[in-house]
Amino acid sequence: MQSFRCVCGQPLFFDNLKCLGCGAEVAYDPRRRTLGSLVQQADGMWAFQGEAREPPPLFRLCTHRGAAAACNWLVPAEEPAAFCASCCLTRTIPPLDRPRNIDRLRELERAKRRVLFTLQNLKLPLAARSHDPQGLAFDFLESLPDGPPVLTGHASGVITLNVEETDDDYRDKHRDLLQEHYRTVIGHLRHELGHYYWDVLVRDTSWLESCRVLFGDERADYATALERYYAEGPPADWQTRFISRYAAAHPWEDWAETWAQYLHIRSTLETVTAYKLDISQAPLAITPFGPDALFMPEPAEAGAAFLAWINAMVVLAAVLNETARSMGQPDIYPFVLNRPTVTKLHFVHCVITGDRAARTPPPPETMAVVTG
Numbered sequence: 001m002q003s004f005r006c007v008c009g010q011p012l013f014f015d016n017l018k019c020l021g022c023g024a025e026v027a028y029d030p031r032r033r034t035l036g037s038l039v040q041q042a043d044g045m046w047a048f049q050g051e052a053r054e055p056p057p058l059f060r061l062c063t064h065r066g067a068a069a070a071c072n073w074l075v076p077a078e079e080p081a082a083f084c085a086s087c088c089l090t091r092t093i094p095p096l097d098r099p100r101n102i103d104r105l106r107e108l109e110r111a112k113r114r115v116l117f118t119l120q121n122l123k124l125p126l127a128a129r130s131h132d133p134q135g136l137a138f139d140f141l142e143s144l145p146d147g148p149p150v151l152t153g154h155a156s157g158v159i160t161l162n163v164e165e166t167d168d169d170y171r172d173k174h175r176d177l178l179q180e181h182y183r184t185v186i187g188h189l190r191h192e193l194g195h196y197y198w199d200v201l202v203r204d205t206s207w208l209e210s211c212r213v214l215f216g217d218e219r220a221d222y223a224t225a226l227e228r229y230y231a232e233g234p235p236a237d238w239q240t241r242f243i244s245r246y247a248a249a250h251p252w253e254d255w256a257e258t259w260a261q262y263l264h265i266r267s268t269l270e271t272v273t274a275y276k277l278d279i280s281q282a283p284l285a286i287t288p289f290g291p292d293a294l295f296m297p298e299p300a301e302a303g304a305a306f307l308a309w310i311n312a313m314v315v316l317a318a319v320l321n322e323t324a325r326s327m328g329q330p331d332i333y334p335f336v337l338n339r340p341t342v343t344k345l346h347f348v349h350c351v352i353t354g355d356r357a358a359r360t361p362p363p364p365e366t367m368a369v370v371t372g
Contacts, residue, residue: 091137154195181334194259216251225250278366
């Protein structure tokens with residue numbers, strides 16, 4: 001996440017609807033991926049305060065701004081849509097007259113917008129299913145007393161999420177039941193998006209065979225693999241080969257867990273960089289991952305930059321986890337990176353960046369780590 005600021009000087013955060021300093025309306029432009037304070041124009045349109053361009057680009061507020069979604073995204077004035085690029089992706093919402101569902105939907109949409117922000121920065125395709133049969137759609141559903149249980153999952157571009165995942169007690173119960181260290185709404189969204197992007201970026205491409213070498217053959221019977229996983233658990237050595245227990249269930253789950261992990265790492269590192277958190281003096285010496293952990297040789301600078309980011313994450317995770325423990329909270333980053341996982345992460349990186357991989361920027365000096 002980037003840091004944003006109102007023209008009055010007050011810091012702005014990604015979910016803000018108003019500036020807490022001057023009271024101005026605040027919104028996000030998904031085309032330029034920027035957030036700022038607004039000033040109303042004629043005909044109910046809005047423009048960013050301090051806009052240098054003349055005439056300034058005009059926008060409408062998303063129709064869901066005043067609704068349960070509390071959406072702060074903008075719709076360009078020249079587009080006929082009533083809803084923003086995020087809300088257009090939501091196909092189904094739970095009945096809002098039922099207990100907790102207004103708060104649940106607000107939390108789901110807030111998490112979805114944050115995930116989409118990262119996907120936009122990565123320039124990944126984000127077509128809405130309402131406009132493209134191969135596009136994305138989100139169904140946020142509740143398990144009703146007289147209906148079937150809602151299972152979180154992905155099917156041909158439709159991502160279903162049980163709205164109870166926003167409830168702390170529900171997540172804690174299932175975290176313990178499934179022996180998970182990490183279970184969040186953002187984590188669910190990133191994981192299920194991993195399944196979608198496997199279809200989009202890997203399935204019918206030249207990446208497929210390499211993906212099978214790294215993650216396993218996805219043609220293995222999925223239902224049988226999951227039945228075995230839930231009956232027997234992961235292999236005893238899963239921590240040396242996978243990023244999570246669930247990644248060991250089936251090659252598709254390994255890919256989705258690794259994809260989610262890549263987005264976790266990238267979003268976290270970009271955020272601490274934007275806020276200029278300095279870990280270069282952290283009293284931690286690590287044995288860094290080297291070029292042998294890369295999926296494939298890259299131009300020296302590109303491979304070194306990717307590894308520098310990964311090694312910075314190892315140190316940052318230790319600092320964040322110790323900070324959380326000092327507050328009596330669970331570890332912020334409850335994962336251990338191993339060499340096979342780093343190789344898989346680099347594969348995901350290569351799939352996402354394509355020919356842009358050679359331009360992966362090195363981390364700033366504040367993210368430099370001490371090796372030993």
